[in-house]
Amino acid sequence: MINKNILWLLIISLLIKIFIGGWLPLSPDEAYYWVWSHHLQLSYFDHPPFVSWLFFLGQPLEGVASLVRLPGMVMSHLTLYIWILLLKDYFNPAQLKTFTFLGLLMPFVGPAGLIITPDTPMVFFWSACLLSMHKLLISENWRMALALGVCFGLGFTSKYPIVLILPVLLVWLVREKGFSRKAFIWIGIGTISAMITSLPVWFWNLTNNMESFGFQLNHGFGDHSLQPKYSVHYLSAQLGLIFPSILFFAWKARKHAPLWMKWAALFPMIFFGFSSLFSYAEANWPIASHPAFLAMATFTISSSPWKKITASIWAGALILVVSEALHPWIPATGADLRLKTNILHKYDSVAEHVRDLSPVYARTYQMASMISFINGKFTYKLRGMNRRDFFDSLNQSLPTSRDFYLITKTNELLPIHLREKYTILKREPIDDHFDLAFIKTEQP
Numbered sequence: 001m002i003n004k005n006i007l008w009l010l011i012i013s014l015l016i017k018i019f020i021g022g023w024l025p026l027s028p029d030e031a032y033y034w035v036w037s038h039h040l041q042l043s044y045f046d047h048p049p050f051v052s053w054l055f056f057l058g059q060p061l062e063g064v065a066s067l068v069r070l071p072g073m074v075m076s077h078l079t080l081y082i083w084i085l086l087l088k089d090y091f092n093p094a095q096l097k098t099f100t101f102l103g104l105l106m107p108f109v110g111p112a113g114l115i116i117t118p119d120t121p122m123v124f125f126w127s128a129c130l131l132s133m134h135k136l137l138i139s140e141n142w143r144m145a146l147a148l149g150v151c152f153g154l155g156f157t158s159k160y161p162i163v164l165i166l167p168v169l170l171v172w173l174v175r176e177k178g179f180s181r182k183a184f185i186w187i188g189i190g191t192i193s194a195m196i197t198s199l200p201v202w203f204w205n206l207t208n209n210m211e212s213f214g215f216q217l218n219h220g221f222g223d224h225s226l227q228p229k230y231s232v233h234y235l236s237a238q239l240g241l242i243f244p245s246i247l248f249f250a251w252k253a254r255k256h257a258p259l260w261m262k263w264a265a266l267f268p269m270i271f272f273g274f275s276s277l278f279s280y281a282e283a284n285w286p287i288a289s290h291p292a293f294l295a296m297a298t299f300t301i302s303s304s305p306w307k308k309i310t311a312s313i314w315a316g317a318l319i320l321v322v323s324e325a326l327h328p329w330i331p332a333t334g335a336d337l338r339l340k341t342n343i344l345h346k347y348d349s350v351a352e353h354v355r356d357l358s359p360v361y362a363r364t365y366q367m368a369s370m371i372s373f374i375n376g377k378f379t380y381k382l383r384g385m386n387r388r389d390f391f392d393s394l395n396q397s398l399p400t401s402r403d404f405y406l407i408t409k410t411n412e413l414l415p416i417h418l419r420e421k422y423t424i425l426k427r428e429p430i431d432d433h434f435d436l437a438f439i440k441t442e443q444p
Helices: 004-023 028-037 050-057 067-087 093-103 119-139 142-156 160-177 181-197 199-206 211-221 228-242 244-252 259-275 289-301 306-326 340-345 348-353 365-375
Strands: 360-362 403-409 422-429 434-441
Touching: 004 067, 004 093, 028 050, 028 365, 050 067, 050 119, 067 093, 067 119, 067 289, 093 289, 093 306, 119 142, 119 160, 119 259, 142 160, 142 181, 160 181, 160 259, 181 199, 199 211, 228 244, 228 259, 228 289, 244 289, 244 306, 259 289, 289 306, 306 340, 348 365, 360 365, 403 422
Parallel strands: 360 403
Antiparallel strands: 403 434, 422 434
């Protein structure tokens, strides 16, 4: 059983998270996944579909601030609960309370649940896989092998890096059971159930020339030439997000932590560290590693004053970011000097300017999605503008009228491949960053 104090801490923190997340504006990527939820597919060019299912569940709350992200916030919070269930067999009550307390404040463990992305369900199912394996090794019940496969399959419908858990699970299984007949039976049961639950993604890719798989592989390993600056950025981001004190106490606990925990922490971190040698690696890519690093650190940080110091720093940073996101107040001479939270309000004036115009198209999927959510009616990206994305597969992104409006950057020209088809007749400024261009379609 979980300590009642921990359960109350989880319940109260969830209510606080819902209150904050309900008022926090959607990010452009969240708005994009919300658009997906209104155009449901088995999978998508950019990512697997699970995040769109979360926003689909939240659609009844669309008219209530940003509560459309409620199902995702609950799932993110349950991820921490899964880790508590997993770690109660390794920690004493004081350590478990420390893990819960720090987990609620660690950037990519607790606060990350305020912004719903494909990471949200992926980390949930990653964690559920670890819990299922733990219970499988204890009970030796084939149903837990089935549950493990289901969790992995659903994780694959969330985000492809779930595959990085396979070496972790395999090392864990071999360490505990060796290459026994029972272990191979479990692997078979897990594989079959994983394939069945991930069928939507496989079917979509097989019928769409493996576009999604190809896009993500190119995104992670795009340029084959060495780019050390990307690695420096990646390592710096992880140092700041996991935090030096957590890394120090995790290293200090390396002899106490079980092998699976060390693999769960290090394998995704090292994998994306390797990919950062060749292309830019986003800070969130090894997000599944962060709960494991915190779990390792908990073995030795529980009695240290650094527990409170780290929690205070995280709490202060969270208050700063949330307050700036809700009501920007940090002085700056330009958008580049503000926190990245300015992107939450980047398209507010644009959405207001085009509210009553039709037909109007956006230059990027982020812009199109944010305007759609803010105005409550769909605005589509013009097909062929910027990189390929989900909008390029929609008929609505191809103008049917000869004349239309296009939102561009200030004085931005059309891409060369669109100039034979469209001509900008005139433009007017919307704000300091964007113009509204009036476009004429050339006769074929």
